[in-house]
Amino acid sequence: MRVAIQGIVGSFHHIASNHWYENLPEQNIEYIPCETFEAVFSALAQKQADQAVIAIENSLYGSISEVYDLLKEYHESYSVSIIGELSERIHQNLIVLPGSTLEKITTVFSHPVALAQSSDFLEKHLPNAQKVEYYDTAASVAHIVELQDTAVAAIGSALSAQLANLPVLHAAIENDHHNYTRFLVIAPHATAPAKSDKASLVLQTTHQKAALYTALGVFAEAGVNLTKLESRPIIGKVWKYQFYLDAEAAGEPLYNVITKLVASNCRVLLLGEYMAEATTYED
């Protein structure tokens, strides 16, 4: 099976994918590295990949709006659906060439989110180093291998250091240890997995007063809990919004809620049904 990921081998997308697919040991997985989120969806649309694993939100950074927009676009155009979710604890590491020290480092490469997540460490220990944005953490590690300069460092996963055979100068340099990224597993023309108990929807309400409240009431009356509500602009309607909802329901109870919403003139798009990840998070 070919799986598209944003980033290269050693990236957090790769690590999350490994954790997902190790539960399917009968599958031989080939990763298709992509530079951008759009390229990941495009790989599915062009049948260059069978599934993809894509970050949707980070517990410190928030939602990745671009991925929300792409999910809707590619669901409508190419029937791409969500078939699973998983969270990954994110540790950032300062990775260098052998023989480098903090004193030698003048430039640090990484993905902008990884640089932001490590800003306290960088400010304290490398205040004068230039921070250069790169499209992927693991690719920034591969880049410093190419440069062969002990004055450059990268920020990435422990796996990316291991794959490049480079030392980790400082481990776990993220600002806050409550640092998790939630990933979605997506595929075109997929059927909902057995034992699905969660769903992701896009909701467009009428423009009447309290329309969102009324729509949420349909979920509440059915006893369906919502775990996420994200608003995005409706393009072409200035200051009008649509809502991306994650609901703890699937199958008949979910379809009953959708039927009621549609009957009250809401537009509903079902992005997928899947098994909710049952995880507890360290405080």
Add this chain to the structure above:
Amino acid sequence: MRVAIQGIVGSFHHIASNHWYENLPEQNIEYIPCETFEAVFSALAQKQADQAVIAIENSLYGSISEVYDLLKEYHESYSVSIIGELSERIHQNLIVLPGSTLEKITTVFSHPVALAQSSDFLEKHLPNAQKVEYYDTAASVAHIVELQDTAVAAIGSALSAQLANLPVLHAAIENDHHNYTRFLVIAPHATAPAKSDKASLVLQTTHQKAALYTALGVFAEAGVNLTKLESRPIIGKVWKYQFYLDAEAAGEPLYNVITKLVASNCRVLLLGEYMAEATTYED
């Protein structure tokens, strides 16, 4: 009065500010240009500016999450409040040095959002030009004046071209003409303006089921319409969210709603009361 803005003179922040402060002709306005959103808030905190004008959302791009986070942080630490709002129609323009033509251009500088808003034009007319991100549209125009190279262009406002005395090679190159940015006027230790009829709040609900639905019900029962609902992660609580709400209420009716929310164990932060902008948008 000193007003901090993100960007320099000729930026969209400057244009929006001019429209706001032209209603206060008795005031002598001095603009304090800032490279980042954080620098704008910092200028208020350090008393280098009396007020600031800051973009909060764009009708094509969506909310600017960083500004939501900064509003809460600086409200709590420095009593920075919202005192007004206004929307600005955004037209992007391809600005060049005299004598330049589309055929000569190899590099285009601008703010990443302006580059994204002009992506269709760039793909059609300048598919091979390098797109270079700059911190501000107007500063990218000033930058091409420094470079004095007819192979470089910038994307920015008509005002930024006029101020730099440069020609607009193509006007209104934005992908979609429903392109508005909403700005907030903010100030530390401000009292709510007379005739306020709108407010911005941060709401943290209990973690009971249907907690958001119940909280929205308090607004609905009071007949208070919500114009915006934005979720942001609560740092330190993995996959727990707080909500930024814009409500069409101020004064007593608003305080009654807040009192009821607090009585039902919600945490509420009032970011400011102000006059809602009464504007119709072209379809």
